Amino acid sequence: MYKIRKNQEENTILIPATLDMHFPLLRYMFWSKGYKCVDLRDKEEYPVREEGLKYANHDICYPSILMTGQVVRALRSGKYDPKKTFILMPTAGDACRGACYIGLMKRALKLSHLDDAKVMTINVRHVCDEISLKITLDMAIRGLFGMFYGDMLMLLVHQTRPYEVNKGETDELYRKWVRRLSRDIRLGKHLTLCAMKRNFERMAQSFRAVKRTGEKRKVVGIVAEFYAKYCALGNWDMVKFLEDNQCEAHLNGLSWYALYYVDSHKPQKYNAERLGFEAAKKLMLHVQGCMIKTLRKNGFHCLSRYDVMEKESRKYVSHNLTVGDGWLLGAEAVDYIRHGVKKILCNAPFGCMANVCAGRGVYPAIRRAFPEASLVVVEPDSSGSKLNYFNRIRMLIDSK
Numbered sequence: 001m002y003k004i005r006k007n008q009e010e011n012t013i014l015i016p017a018t019l020d021m022h023f024p025l026l027r028y029m030f031w032s033k034g035y036k037c038v039d040l041r042d043k044e045e046y047p048v049r050e051e052g053l054k055y056a057n058h059d060i061c062y063p064s065i066l067m068t069g070q071v072v073r074a075l076r077s078g079k080y081d082p083k084k085t086f087i088l089m090p091t092a093g094d095a096c097r098g099a100c101y102i103g104l105m106k107r108a109l110k111l112s113h114l115d116d117a118k119v120m121t122i123n124v125r126h127v128c129d130e131i132s133l134k135i136t137l138d139m140a141i142r143g144l145f146g147m148f149y150g151d152m153l154m155l156l157v158h159q160t161r162p163y164e165v166n167k168g169e170t171d172e173l174y175r176k177w178v179r180r181l182s183r184d185i186r187l188g189k190h191l192t193l194c195a196m197k198r199n200f201e202r203m204a205q206s207f208r209a210v211k212r213t214g215e216k217r218k219v220v221g222i223v224a225e226f227y228a229k230y231c232a233l234g235n236w237d238m239v240k241f242l243e244d245n246q247c248e249a250h251l252n253g254l255s256w257y258a259l260y261y262v263d264s265h266k267p268q269k270y271n272a273e274r275l276g277f278e279a280a281k282k283l284m285l286h287v288q289g290c291m292i293k294t295l296r297k298n299g300f301h302c303l304s305r306y307d308v309m310e311k312e313s314r315k316y317v318s319h320n321l322t323v324g325d326g327w328l329l330g331a332e333a334v335d336y337i338r339h340g341v342k343k344i345l346c347n348a349p350f351g352c353m354a355n356v357c358a359g360r361g362v363y364p365a366i367r368r369a370f371p372e373a374s375l376v377v378v379e380p381d382s383s384g385s386k387l388n389y390f391n392r393i394r395m396l397i398d399s400k
Helices: 023-033 045-053 062-076 097-111 137-163 169-187 193-208 226-230 238-244 254-264 272-297 306-313 328-338 353-369 386-398
Strands: 012-015 036-039 085-090 118-122 218-224 247-251 343-347 374-378
Touching: 012 023, 012 062, 023 036, 023 137, 023 169, 045 062, 062 085, 062 097, 062 226, 085 097, 097 118, 137 169, 137 193, 137 238, 137 247, 137 254, 137 272, 169 193, 193 272, 218 226, 218 238, 218 328, 218 386, 238 247, 238 343, 238 386, 254 272, 254 306, 254 328, 272 306, 306 328, 328 343, 328 353, 343 353, 343 386, 353 374, 374 386
Parallel strands: 012 036, 012 085, 085 118, 218 247, 218 343, 343 374
Antiparallel strands: none
16 A cells, blocks of 8 residues: 655645536545645646556546546646555456556556556555555545535536626635635535535525526536546536536535445345445445535426446346446436436447446336336447437437
8 A cells, every 4th residue: 555755745635527516615525635636627628538548458438538538638848756656446346447457557567658657546355455545534525525516516506606796606606615615625614414414505605596597498407427427538528518608507415326336235244344335334324315405495407316226227227237326327317207307318438348338238128117207328439429429319309
């Protein structure tokens, strides 16, 4: 396991873009480890993609190509000393990206002569334990608050920004809350459940106060693999495209994925580790329930709590597949339909095992079960046509 120097100014951790609206808060879960954490924020997909293709085969999944290109570009920029830089690969520990990304990133760094930078991983499946970053209780608590605050802000922003009268007001309010919450998470202050519930209410009320146009827009629910769901670089800024075309984009929160992962990956044997998983699930379900209650009380909409979604989806989706996002893809699609969202955009990046097995396999069955719903699958890829990609999204928008 890597030892990090205690002098924060001498060490940097680079995290490839994954969670655009969560990382400004989540990065502070690493603050106490003695180094600064940088989440990479490339806005242009083309240069990142072209750099990544130099070190990754075209048949590798699209998120891997982008992450590779992003890291290599960052190290070559001269901003970071490779000898004092660590690359953190958040991996689930499953097949595909969960285990392969580590080796692919190491290979890319070696080929680009940047292998002085060390690759670390964070997962609970004991994949590459020798380079795993150990999660302390303090880090877990900060991560929990960062995740739920990120979920709350993301859901509020996406349901406010399309209707705002004063353009830019919603984004500025988001940045205001990020600054305020970042300070608390970084300093470890007000990290209690009571404080979190108070902040939930204050956030909801502040976004509800944003002056709205009163127009009605079509709501498009987005179901996707983790990276293509939350990263604008990986989904070609899908949310902006939908909002520019008079729609409201709805992304389900990260906490649903975290609960799915904890629930589907807990040890089979009843031991201390399993008890830890069960305790984590119980805590997250409680907080998620409070978040949903606050949203709905203030006039915002949200999908069902994880345990309700899990139970209701069993009628339509097999829960046997837990690789990657697994059955959660179909469960979210079903829950969208049950909540009246009939337009569902399924983003399946090229080469994604979870989407091929769980997503594409179950979407036709969902269509048959709910003929009133429209499900359209789009596939961002390094060789794919953006024109075709956005044309398919337009087809979904224009469908009845």
